[in-house]
Amino acid sequence: MFSRLKKSIESFSNSLAEKFKTKEIKPEDFDEIGNDFLLELVENDVAYSVAEEIINTLKNTIIGKRVPKNSDIKESIKEALVDFIKKNIPEPDFDIIEAIKNKQAKEKKPFIIIFMGINGVGKTTSIAKLANYIKKNGMTPLIVAADTFRAGSQEQLQVHADRLGVPIIRAKYNSDPASIAFDGIAYAEKKNIPVVLIDTAGRMHVDRDLINELKKIIDVVGYDLRLLVIDALSGNDSVEQAIAYEKNVGYEGFFLTKSDADTKGGVALSISVETKKPIYFLGTGQNYDDIVPFNKEWLIKTLLGEK
Numbered sequence: 001m002f003s004r005l006k007k008s009i010e011s012f013s014n015s016l017a018e019k020f021k022t023k024e025i026k027p028e029d030f031d032e033i034g035n036d037f038l039l040e041l042v043e044n045d046v047a048y049s050v051a052e053e054i055i056n057t058l059k060n061t062i063i064g065k066r067v068p069k070n071s072d073i074k075e076s077i078k079e080a081l082v083d084f085i086k087k088n089i090p091e092p093d094f095d096i097i098e099a100i101k102n103k104q105a106k107e108k109k110p111f112i113i114i115f116m117g118i119n120g121v122g123k124t125t126s127i128a129k130l131a132n133y134i135k136k137n138g139m140t141p142l143i144v145a146a147d148t149f150r151a152g153s154q155e156q157l158q159v160h161a162d163r164l165g166v167p168i169i170r171a172k173y174n175s176d177p178a179s180i181a182f183d184g185i186a187y188a189e190k191k192n193i194p195v196v197l198i199d200t201a202g203r204m205h206v207d208r209d210l211i212n213e214l215k216k217i218i219d220v221v222g223y224d225l226r227l228l229v230i231d232a233l234s235g236n237d238s239v240e241q242a243i244a245y246e247k248n249v250g251y252e253g254f255f256l257t258k259s260d261a262d263t264k265g266g267v268a269l270s271i272s273v274e275t276k277k278p279i280y281f282l283g284t285g286q287n288y289d290d291i292v293p294f295n296k297e298w299l300i301k302t303l304l305g306e307k
């Protein structure tokens with residue numbers, strides 16, 4: 001996971017350490033190696049403006065430092081990057097399991113999570129993973145199949161629900177997704193189900209009618225958490241999706257899928273830095289257990305930690 005970005009960081013660190021074993025580093029010396037690193041960041045899907053911010057952070061830390069030993073400059077680089085992540089990458093400010101329990105205890109109402117995103121990014125699979133995660137934490141979620149559009153979507157979610165042993169509310173194809181979502185919430189309230197996971201049809205952020213349909217679902221049922229599902233392999237397009245969905249719909253954070261297949265890693269940095277919204281979960285494979293709750297420490301370990 002993210003191995004290329006990790007390698008770029010290592011080789012930047014090594015080049016700088018090698019070249020300046022005992023010298024003070026001048027700005028122009030830094031720029032030569034820094035520019036190569038900037039290009040590598042961009043090639044690894046880090047958005048240009050984010051890559052520039054990273055380079056500036058490093059430059060400010062390193063310039064003018066007298067570096068007696070290899071290990072010291074490497075340590076400084078690592079510290080600067082950890083600092084960058086801590087300052088610029090948000091993380092969820094609540095635990096989802098606790099939040100579900102709290103809402104149930106205080107309001108006797110289900111915690112509503114709506115999944116959205118463009119076609120094929122992994123919404124339905126991620127719902128199944130989150131349902132499994134919630135079950136493992138001792139609660140049973142209700143899944144609502146509000147994708148009434150794509151052929152096979154209802155059956156796909158039914159298979160997941162059966163395998164996981166969780167209840168599902170299904171709809172007729174081409175029926176109104178807002179109305180099935182509404183029915184789902186009513187059912188959950190009646191049965192004291194603490195959390196409802198709503199699947200929606202894939203839709204491009206530029207499709208006005210479908211985006212309006214999504215807004216209607218959200219207006220009708222309300223929400224506690226809206227997750228924009230982003231495919232880690234979508235490169236620079238991910239930032240465009242994140243910004244357009246923010247402008248046109250709104251959401252609290254991301255579910256970043258297919259991280260296991262992403263050798264680059266830049267999307268994980270870019271979407272959060274550009275939107276200031278946290279990743280809540282990462283999808284790390286095709287199985288139900290391949291879900292990781294996100295936090296900064298995880299990212300620091302993945303990018304900078306020991307092999």
Ligand SMILES: Nc1nc2c(ncn2[C@@H]2O[C@H](COP(=O)(O)OP(=O)(O)OP(=O)(O)O)[C@@H](O)[C@H]2O)c(=O)[nH]1
Nearest residue numbers: 119120121122123124125202257258283284285286
């Ligand atoms: N390797 C890997 N594959 C994933 C991950 N998440 C989803 N997938 C795969 O991505 C493909 C699409 O997943 P779906 O869950 O159907 O995507 P979707 O967003 O619901 O698609 P639509 O409803 O058609 O818009 C499937 O083959 C999934 O197995 C992940 O974290 N890692």
Ligand SMILES: [Mg+2]
Nearest residue numbers: 123124147153
């Ligand atoms: Mg789907």
